Amino acid sequence: QSVLTQPPSVSAAPGQKVTISCSGSSSNIGNNYVSWYQQLPGTAPKLLIYDNNKRPSGIPDRFSGSKSGTSATLGITGLQTGDEADYYCGTWDSSLSASYVFGTGTKVTVL
């Protein structure tokens, strides 16, 4: 059972904007950097955002990340059909013993 909570699904029309929330606690998001991963159907996850709001080379600026307190948010603007995927947040958790935790995952549907 994941300690990071995301909405199961979000949807919007092409060209619109969606936001995905990731809620955690002081032992994870509150004191660590957050990453976001995109998983297209049938493929391995791919890094989308790291250190809360940084984009790796090749990731368009339509994708953005932010963090406030114990929550993080992924934003996707100018939604495209190719953005239909599952999105996961992730961070380290320092409760008990160090472990990496992923969010529950959010399915983005382009209407």
Next chain:
Amino acid sequence: QVQLVQSGAEVKKPGASVKVSCKVSGYTLTELSMHWVRQAPGKGLEWMGGFDPEDGETIYAQKFQGRVTMTEDTSTDTAYMELSSLRSEDTAVYYCAATGTLEDWFDPWGQGTLVTVSS
């Protein structure tokens, strides 16, 4: 550019062990910290463990301690994940994923290895 290539799909019986490999190219394994993540059919991502460069040791998720072993062969730049006492709930795609020095994100990922546990 770092690339991770994993071994092929496996079918195992309950109680058996499985060993999945992850070959690094573009970098040497010593320049990376390798982690393993699994994904059961239709489910989310689950971190299993990985190398902690601060301690120089491999750390495992509590759920898998005693049942998983992660090793590396630096002569071939290949990482391994062995899971023992397999049960049906271990049926999943297993991914290796790398982090660099002082990084806490996973990039890149291997293509995944499907492990099916069935009698």
